[in-house]
Each structure stands twice: as structure tokens, then as C-alpha cells.
Amino acid sequence: MTWEDFYDKFYEWADSTQVSRISQLTSFGCHEQVAEIIQMYSDEKAASRLAKKAMAAGVRFTPDEIVEMQGFVSKECMNQMVTSALGDFTQEQVEELVFSMDDDIYADLEKRYCHYGEEDEEFEEPVDESPRQKKPGKLFGLFAFAGMASELGSKKSTPRFRIGDHVRVRWRGQEGTIIDINGGLYMVSLDDGRTVDSFPESDLEKAW
Structure with a gap:
């Protein structure tokens, strides 16, 4: 065919x-x-x-x-x-x-396309070279760099679904509409018109 x-x-x-x-x-x-x-x-x-x-x-x-x-x-x-x-x-x-x-595939993808080090350089504060102001020591600079890297590394990904999306509950087979997002949970009004329930992202898929 x-x-x-x-x-x-x-x-x-x-x-x-x-x-x-x-x-x-x-x-x-x-x-x-x-x-x-x-x-x-x-x-x-x-x-x-x-x-x-x-x-x-x-x-x-x-x-x-x-x-x-x-x-x-x-x-x-x-x-x-x-x-x-x-x-x-x-x-x-x-x-x-x-x-x-798989983790190894993701690690390779992250290495190729996630340039956290370059973003750190963009956020770096200019150093005042005036002789009246003491320059920060190396140890302080290392702590500042580690703090920014930690903040960037913990950045959460964009939610997969949005309010108003029509979705299907995988293990129920029921469909409904997302009416609210609270943390990692999506509140869904099911199409039967009587039930509103909350589900994690992994329980939902797009309904067409």
C-alpha cells in the first residue's frame, strides 16, 4: 500500500x-x-x-x-x-x-545545544577597576559562578499543556478540557460535564 x-x-x-x-x-x-x-x-x-x-x-x-x-x-x-x-x-x-x-541520549543533546556557560557570561557583572575599590577575590567569584549555574540548571521546562487544551486521560480513555494548572497538576473538566479532577502531565495526552 x-x-x-x-x-x-x-x-x-x-x-x-x-x-x-x-x-x-x-x-x-x-x-x-x-x-x-x-x-x-x-x-x-x-x-x-x-x-x-x-x-x-x-x-x-x-x-x-x-x-x-x-x-x-x-x-x-x-x-x-x-x-x-x-x-x-x-x-x-x-x-x-x-x-x-534515555539519559545518555539526553546528555549528548544537552551538551550540543544547551550553552549554560555562555549564558553565565551574559549575566556577569562588570568589575570596577577603580583603585579605590578592592577587586573581589577569586573564591568569591567561584561561589557567584556556582550560584548562577545552579539557578540555570534548576530551570523548569515549559508546561506541555495550556489552559483550554482538549486532552485525553490515558488510563481512563476519557476526554476533557484543562481549566486550571496548579504546580505540576492539571485540573481537567471531563466531557461528561459532571466531573472535574486533577492529573499529572504524564497521565494526559492531546485529544484531536
């Missing part, structure tokens, strides 16, 4: 047919369409299967697409997406993916 046929008929098929047709694919289209379809699967195994088959055929995804697909595919699949990414990541994108891949 060609990608054109698969993509054109995908939204007409039942869930079971959408999964079974993956094995019949003989070609793939553009990475934008493949990323779109991957996010249509509610089953992580099926989404990962399609993603791996596409990458084996030469499809590569942009950093934006990879960030959007986290939570839809397995950590193993995310490792492969990141290491074959189409283009460079921003520091913010890297920080958003911190829990989505």
Missing part, C-alpha cells in the same frame, strides 16, 4: 484497521504527514511501530515535530527520532524532552 492511499483513507478506517494497515505500507510521504498520523494513534505501540518503519525508510523529523510526538511513542523510538533529527534543537526544546529519552 502506498503512503498516498494510506493517508487518504486513514481517517475513514476503524482503529483496528488503522493499526493493521501499517504492515502493508510500501512507501512514505513527507515527514509532516507522517508526524501527523503518528499523533492520531492512541496506542503507543502502534504509533512507535509506524514511526520506526518510517525512519527505516529514510523519514526524519524536525525538532518541533519530535517535541509534539513525545508521549505518543516509546522512549526507544524517541531516542531514534532525536539522534536522526532534521535540523538543530533549541535549548528550550531540549529541556522539554528531558524525560522522553
Whole structure:
């Protein structure tokens, strides 16, 4: 089955047919369409299967697409997406993916795209060279540098969801709308109209 046929008929098929047709694919289209379809699967195994088959055929995804697909595919699949990414990541994108891949893969990504040392230089206070003012000692400078590095290292990533987003509770299969965010918890008004509950980010996925 060609990608054109698969993509054109995908939204007409039942869930079971959408999964079974993956094995019949003989070609793939553009990475934008493949990323779109991957996010249509509610089953992580099926989404990962399609993603791996596409990458084996030469499809590569942009950093934006990879960030959007986290939570839809397995950590193993995310490792492969990141290491074959189409283009460079921003520091913010890297920080958003911190829990989505193996530690060694993330460490390499952080080393390449997170330039904390350069940010420290931007925040460095100019030293008054006036002879009337004593220059700070080396020990003081080391403590100041360590404090800024600690502050930057503890920076939290941007929340994945926003108020008003339509989401699905993974383990319930219910959908609803985010009405408030409190710390690491999202308050969701479920579509039954009678229930409001709070969930961590890992329990939620985008609903389309």
C-alpha cells in the first residue's frame, strides 16, 4: 500500500484497521504527514511501530515535530527520532524532552545545544577597576559562578499543556478540557460535564 492511499483513507478506517494497515505500507510521504498520523494513534505501540518503519525508510523529523510526538511513542523510538533529527534543537526544546529519552541520549543533546556557560557570561557583572575599590577575590567569584549555574540548571521546562487544551486521560480513555494548572497538576473538566479532577502531565495526552 502506498503512503498516498494510506493517508487518504486513514481517517475513514476503524482503529483496528488503522493499526493493521501499517504492515502493508510500501512507501512514505513527507515527514509532516507522517508526524501527523503518528499523533492520531492512541496506542503507543502502534504509533512507535509506524514511526520506526518510517525512519527505516529514510523519514526524519524536525525538532518541533519530535517535541509534539513525545508521549505518543516509546522512549526507544524517541531516542531514534532525536539522534536522526532534521535540523538543530533549541535549548528550550531540549529541556522539554528531558524525560522522553534515555539519559545518555539526553546528555549528548544537552551538551550540543544547551550553552549554560555562555549564558553565565551574559549575566556577569562588570568589575570596577577603580583603585579605590578592592577587586573581589577569586573564591568569591567561584561561589557567584556556582550560584548562577545552579539557578540555570534548576530551570523548569515549559508546561506541555495550556489552559483550554482538549486532552485525553490515558488510563481512563476519557476526554476533557484543562481549566486550571496548579504546580505540576492539571485540573481537567471531563466531557461528561459532571466531573472535574486533577492529573499529572504524564497521565494526559492531546485529544484531536
